[in-house]
Amino acid sequence: MKSPPQPTDNLRITSVQTAQRVLMGSNWIEQPLPSQITQQVGPFLLIHHWQDYFPGGQEPLDVGVGPHPHRGFSPVTCIYSGALRHRDSIGNDHVVKAGGTQWMDSGSGIVHSERPDDSIARDGGMLEIIQFWVNTPQAHKMNAPSYQPLNSDQTPSWDEGAWKIALVQGEWDGHQSPIASNHPMRIANLQCSEAGERIALPMPGSWVGILYVLSGAIQVNNAKATGRQMIVLGTGTSEVITMSAEENARVLFLSSAPLDEPVVSHGPFVLNTYEEVQRAIMDYHDGKMGNLIET
Secondary structure, X not given: OOOOOOOOHHHHEEEEEEOEEEEEOOEEEEEEEOXXXXXXXXXXXXXXXXXXXXXXXXXXXXXXXXXXXXXXXXXXXXXXXXXXXXXXXXXXXXXXEOOOEEEEEOOOOXXXXXXXXXXXXXXXXXXEEEEEEEEOOHHHOOOOOEEEEEOHHHOOEEEEOOEEEEEEEOEEOOEEOOOXXXXXXXXXEXXXXXXXXXXXXXXXXXOEEEEXXXXXXXXXXXXXXXXXEEEEEOOOOOOEEEEEEOOOEEEEEEEEOXXXXXXXXXXXXXXXXXXXXXXHHHHHHOOOOOOOOOO
């Protein structure tokens, strides 16, 4: 009697896509999501990858992104090189360095700024970050806003063979991130320096996800992705995604239970109806999201 066929990872691969290069303000960034093919993957709405060298001799308030509002989702920033300063209208003023994460739940509304650390503006240096947007379930969109910084030494990190795992959110093999979320997900930064090394990524069959390659190259069954490309993962029967490094590789792994709710977004607001977006715009202009004055 033959054994039943085993589920394979490639049943969950829906596409391999290359990030678009887009101009945000005065900064060129890589944007794999949204794309012409994929508007969102579960709760993941946007990915921006920014890597730039600052020459120094600049004033801190002349670089980065100044005060702006958000409502209804979590903008999350992973820092790979340099340091990023976060300030917001609920009183936070905090710097996270390379290896750390800034997780802000904008909730009912917040104003914040994101700028390279003062030392980078004045003395120069490399800054590399990824910011991705995580949609908030409708039931929690009007929760009070919150800010959760996660420094490198607070991030659950361990080795699995030649792969290094840094857990940003969720649970993995007994490790638990201190960052709280109101939707089931698992997010991690992965790095490997040896070609051919494999790693098993846990991912429930009902979940969806993304493997975004910052640099290097990876393979999942017959699908390959190199730097600035992403593999989109759909639902399936397999519970594990097997990934191998084709060369030195850095990968952001985003995975989550699906979130099947209406999404109506306008600029910095992500809500469920057009009326809610209009209310957010009015609330911001009426000062209901607070104020942030940088000095």
